[in-house]
Amino acid sequence: MEIHRLHLTDVTPSPRLPWARPTYPVFGYLVLHPEAPIVVDTGVGIGHAFIDELYSPVHHDIDDSLFAHGVRIADVATVITSHLHFDHCGQNARFTNGRIIVQRAEVEAAREPGYTVPEWAFPPAIELDVIDGDHEIASGVRVVATPGHTPGHQSVVVDDGPRRTVLCCQASWSTTSFEAATLGDDGWSPEIGVASLDRLHALKPDSVLLSHDPDEWRQAGHPSPTNGADLS
Numbered sequence: 001m002e003i004h005r006l007h008l009t010d011v012t013p014s015p016r017l018p019w020a021r022p023t024y025p026v027f028g029y030l031v032l033h034p035e036a037p038i039v040v041d042t043g044v045g046i047g048h049a050f051i052d053e054l055y056s057p058v059h060h061d062i063d064d065s066l067f068a069h070g071v072r073i074a075d076v077a078t079v080i081t082s083h084l085h086f087d088h089c090g091q092n093a094r095f096t097n098g099r100i101i102v103q104r105a106e107v108e109a110a111r112e113p114g115y116t117v118p119e120w121a122f123p124p125a126i127e128l129d130v131i132d133g134d135h136e137i138a139s140g141v142r143v144v145a146t147p148g149h150t151p152g153h154q155s156v157v158v159d160d161g162p163r164r165t166v167l168c169c170q171a172s173w174s175t176t177s178f179e180a181a182t183l184g185d186d187g188w189s190p191e192i193g194v195a196s197l198d199r200l201h202a203l204k205p206d207s208v209l210l211s212h213d214p215d216e217w218r219q220a221g222h223p224s225p226t227n228g229a230d231l232s
């Protein structure tokens with residue numbers, strides 16, 4: 001089961017924002033499951049004046065990113081949205097052939113004003129597939145609730161034979177903060193986030209991939225440099 005990283009956007013928060021920081025990437029992931037492709041997160045949406053002004057997003061075409069691996073948007077059966085911040089669900093509206101899986105706690109949080117871009121989080125033509133807690137998505141692929149960064153954040157566990165990859169998404173900011181089992185970022189609840197990260201560590205993944213860090217966390221002593229994921 002191949003896993004490919006999708007470099008969807010680069011974001012530069014305005015210095016006016018309290019969480020200003022240097023330009024950072026926004027990654028999604030493509031899991032080439034034997035039944036049908038699964039996408040995890042869809043980056044920043046396109047053409048929103050307020051977001052463009054505050055975050056200066058540079059988009060990398062999602063169609064091209066998928067097609068590099070032989071996948072069209074219409075082929076995607078499942079979109080797993082780690083959380084509903086604007087930089088993770090921005091192109092969900094394009095995936096009309098698939099189900100979009102979101103945690104109930106995240107849907108409730110995202111109804112609050114100012115949380116996200118509502119039309120990206122709740123595309124008018126799509127009914128979200130709302131779940132509570134851990135859930136098997138397809139054989140070898142399951143979501144694990146990892147609240148902390150947000151109330152309804154979820155991560156994805158991919159088991160391919162003996163190899164376990166966790167798409168941690170933004171349950172932690174970087175490989176360094178993941179190693180320390182902290183959010184590494186401002187978030188909704190650092191304490192709950194620690195508990196979520198302890199859960200992910202307890203799964204003993206061979207490899208962990210994140211939303212905003214180009215590096216890959218690897219279990220100490222793991223022999224494979226990339227654990228099968230294509231990080232180009």
Ligand SMILES: [Zn+2]
Binds near residue numbers: 083085149170
């Ligand atoms: Zn976020």
